[in-house]
Amino acid sequence: xxxxxxxxxxxxxxxxxxxxAMPGHFxxxxxxxxxxxxxxxxxxxxxxxEVDRTLVFRHACHHASCGTCAVRVDGRERLPCITQLGDVxxxxxxxxxxxxxxxxxxxxxxxDPSPTIARLAALRLPYVRTVEADVRAASGVTDDEDVxxxxxxxDCIECLACVSACSVASGDPEYLGPAVLAAADxxxxxxxxxxxxxxxxxxxxxxxxxxxxxxxxxxAVCPSGVDPAGRIMKLRRRLLFGEEGDFAAHPSSxxxxxxxx
Amino acid sequence: MTTNVERPEVPLFRRHLYWLQPRWRDPGWLAFALNRLSxxxxxxxxxxxxxxxxxxxxxxxxxxxxxxxxGSQPFLVGDTLLIAAVVFHGLNGLRVTALTFGFGSRHPxxxxxxxxxxxxxxxxxxxxxxxxx
Numbered sequence: 270x271x272x273x274x275x276x277x278x279x280x281x282x283x284x285x286x287x288x289x290a291m292p293g294h295f296x297x298x299x300x301x302x303x304x305x306x307x308x309x310x311x312x313x314x315x316x317x318x319e320v321d322r323t324l325v326f327r328h329a330c331h332h333a334s335c336g337t338c339a340v341r342v343d344g345r346e347r348l349p350c351i352t353q354l355g356d357v358x359x360x361x362x363x364x365x366x367x368x369x370x371x372x373x374x375x376x377x378x379x380x381d382p383s384p385t386i387a388r389l390a391a392l393r394l395p396y397v398r399t400v401e402a403d404v405r406a407a408s409g410v411t412d413d414e415d416v417x418x419x420x421x422x423x424d425c426i427e428c429l430a431c432v433s434a435c436s437v438a439s440g441d442p443e444y445l446g447p448a449v450l451a452a453a454d455x456x457x458x459x460x461x462x463x464x465x466x467x468x469x470x471x472x473x474x475x476x477x478x479x480x481x482x483x484x485x486x487x488x489a490v491c492p493s494g495v496d497p498a499g500r501i502m503k504l505r506r507r508l509l510f511g512e513e514g515d516f517a518a519h520p521s522s523x524x525x526x527x528x529x530x
Numbered sequence: 531m532t533t534n535v536e537r538p539e540v541p542l543f544r545r546h547l548y549w550l551q552p553r554w555r556d557p558g559w560l561a562f563a564l565n566r567l568s569x570x571x572x573x574x575x576x577x578x579x580x581x582x583x584x585x586x587x588x589x590x591x592x593x594x595x596x597x598x599x600x601g602s603q604p605f606l607v608g609d610t611l612l613i614a615a616v617v618f619h620g621l622n623g624l625r626v627t628a629l630t631f632g633f634g635s636r637h638p639x640x641x642x643x644x645x646x647x648x649x650x651x652x653x654x655x656x657x658x659x660x661x662x663x
Contacts, residue, residue, distance in 0.1 A: 483626045486559060502632060
């Protein structure tokens with residue numbers, strides 16, 4: 270398909286962005302685009318390369334592995350590196366690109382994940398895990414249902430799309446947020462020498478799981494299928510009923526990983 | 531340069547309007563927004579209910595004049611909307627409870643569709659009974 274002209278409405282912050290107010294405006298930028306071949310990140314990069322080199326945005330891997338490029342495309346949180354232009358653009362209207370909500374803004378489209386990263390660090394989430402395939406094989410898990418139950422939270426790429434979509438995070442800056450709560454459930458599920466009780470105390474607090482309003486927007490926008498909302502509900506049940514972690518309760522997997530009884 | 535490490539402060543007014551932003555939202559947002567709107571309607575109704583009941587202290591004359599208003603067509607339409615709010619709020623509460631307990635958590639939007647459809651049917655039946663029976 271031949272290139273057509275795309276009008277990008279890009280959020281730009283005004284001048285130096287000190288303070289929380291973060292004033293800004295939209296710039297309209299015209300770039301050539303091929304909806305059948307280009308991703309949204311392609312056209313953002315084109316806008317930067319061919320029109321305005323002062324545009325600030327984050328990206329790295331270009332294949333949904335790093336999570337750094339997440340923005341809002343026409344209001345919805347997406348990873349532009351894997352969002353095909355033809356899937357979100359009708360070929361006529363301007364395409365609006367905005368930074369994530371509920372995260373500090375560095376400039377223009379670049380948001381700062383530091384608060385969520387700091388909260389993940391507070392959980393002491395182990396950084397290195399055995400890959401899912403190894404765990405499955407060692408556990409003798411074969412059917413799809415069991416694999417689903419052992420779904421790895423580490424699929425999270427910390428893009429913070431879930432935090433941006435969360436209506437609670439909009440109103441409560443101290444809310445732990447979907448990404449952190451999903452990580453917490455994952456640790457409780459498979460503690461690996463971490464103190465699950467400490468994690469449950471943390472997520473059961475004032476800014477934890479009980480703040481969730483069950484909108485399920487976090488799970489809807491997650492590009493990695495982490496299902497943070499489902500994890501939050503599991504944490505609630507753990508707090509209410511003291512459920513054991515699914516994974517740790519699985520004898521073969523517990524033995525393999527050296528956790529559990 | 532990062533401006534601050536904590537999430538940005540949101541002004542109180544905007545904080546309480548964020549939930550009403552439709553944007554692209556999926557049925558989960560609609561469920562939440564309708565739940566909150568119906569909740570506000572029920573709270574306002576409760577307050578109005580207390581105020582109206584207080585008219586009983588003025589004796590039969592004061593109450594009888596109100597009964598005429600209660601029987602008017604606009605008021606009966608209001609009654610139907612009140613039933614819609616009660617039914618949806620109650621059923622959606624059950625939906626949220628079910629999700630919390632792990633029932634239907636793989637299909638929250640479908641669950642909302644069922645709640646919405648049942649609410650519409652009950653409201654239509656109640657509206658028919660109130661307005662035309």
